[in-house]
Amino acid sequence: MIEFHSVSKQYSADATALREVSLNIDKGELVYLAGPSGAGKSTLMKMIAAIERPSSGRVIVFGQDIGKLGKPGIPFLRRKLGLIFQHQRLLNDRNILANTMLPLLVTGAPKAGAEQRARAALDKVGLLDRAKAHPLELSGGEQQRVAIARAIVNRPQIILADEPTANLDRVAADKVLDALRAFHSVGVTCLISTHDEQVLDGAARVIRLEHGQLVPTDRVGGAA
Numbered sequence: 166m167i168e169f170h171s172v173s174k175q176y177s178a179d180a181t182a183l184r185e186v187s188l189n190i191d192k193g194e195l196v197y198l199a200g201p202s203g204a205g206k207s208t209l210m211k212m213i214a215a216i217e218r219p220s221s222g223r224v225i226v227f228g229q230d231i232g233k234l235g236k237p238g239i240p241f242l243r244r245k246l247g248l249i250f251q252h253q254r255l256l257n258d259r260n261i262l263a264n265t266m267l268p269l270l271v272t273g274a275p276k277a278g279a280e281q282r283a284r285a286a287l288d289k290v291g292l293l294d295r296a297k298a299h300p301l302e303l304s305g306g307e308q309q310r311v312a313i314a315r316a317i318v319n320r321p322q323i324i325l326a327d328e329p330t331a332n333l334d335r336v337a338a339d340k341v342l343d344a345l346r347a348f349h350s351v352g353v354t355c356l357i358s359t360h361d362e363q364v365l366d367g368a369a370r371v372i373r374l375e376h377g378q379l380v381p382t383d384r385v386g387g388a389a
């Protein structure tokens with residue numbers, strides 16, 4: 166479903182974010198992307214969503230070469246992806262139901278149907294009873310779960326979550342991870358980046374990046 170073939174990314178002469186990265190992620194897998202800050206995790210995720218393009222090598226998503234994807238193809242790709250990225254803030258002047266409906270409304274979905282689906286998405290992340298609250302009335306962990314609801318309201322085939330537990334305490338982080346794992350359990354392919362080693366406990370598959378390179382990991386198939 167996601168293939169990287171010798172992918173490198175150089176932002177400038179002295180900023181190489183990825184070096185010759187090759188990997189495969191199959192449909193329905195839950196994969197953690199681990200590594201310290203600056204290792205290239207965000208860059209790798211951005212390439213899957215065609216936010217960044219490879220400097221060399223090939224990235225294939227849904228059988229499509231991202232490096233060759235023209236502008237018209239980008240919305241079609243992104244509609245199949247649920248993106249939970251750090252820079253995508255919630256709109257503070259709208260309640261969380263309105264925030265969750267937004268991705269549907271921008272694609273022209275009728276309001277009533279969008280509201281129904283947004284409510285179902287909020288229910289899945291355990292926040293339906295807060296539908297009328299505004300983002301700033303929620304804790305960081307709750308806001309992150311709204312971001313998940315907003316990302317899954319379009320029923321994506323792949324969820325990309327970039328450091329979804331950053332700045333959360335253990336209890337809030339576990340709730341966010343549980344919400345993501347629930348989508349994996351119904352067949353959605355999930356890629357979750359983290360620099361928090363505790364998040365990796367029990368992970369079936371961990372991809373580890375350091376200085377833009379894949380490093381071997383003994384966590385593959387590791388037990389809880």
Ligand SMILES: Nc1ncnc2c1ncn2[C@@H]1O[C@H](COP(=O)(O)OP(=O)(O)OP(=O)(O)O)[C@@H](O)[C@H]1O
Binds near residue numbers: 177209
């Ligand atoms: N737009 C950009 N222009 C120039 N350099 C960049 C850009 N984005 C990232 N980099 C550099 O590429 C390297 C990898 O960054 P990236 O954000 O992918 O790492 P990361 O593992 O996600 O880190 P973090 O966990 O801190 O977000 C870093 O050295 C970073 O400074």
